[in-house]
Amino acid sequence: LAHLTKILETPYINKKAPYGVEIESIKNKVFDVDLFEKLESE
Numbered sequence: 001l002a003h004l005t006k007i008l009e010t011p012y013i014n015k016k017a018p019y020g021v022e023i024e025s026i027k028n029k030v031f032d033v034d035l036f037e038k039l040e041s042e
Helices: 019-028 035-040
Strands: none
Touching: 019 035
16 A cells, blocks of 8 residues: 555645644544644644
8 A cells, every 4th residue: 555645635724734643643543533623723
């Protein structure tokens, strides 16, 4: 699967792209239901 292109669909939050957080979430197989709110408050 490493050779496949990944499509990230996380919207920008406060003009920031949270792709790094999303990638770590995928790698760790952990989903944080409060992620949007946490990033929005930063």
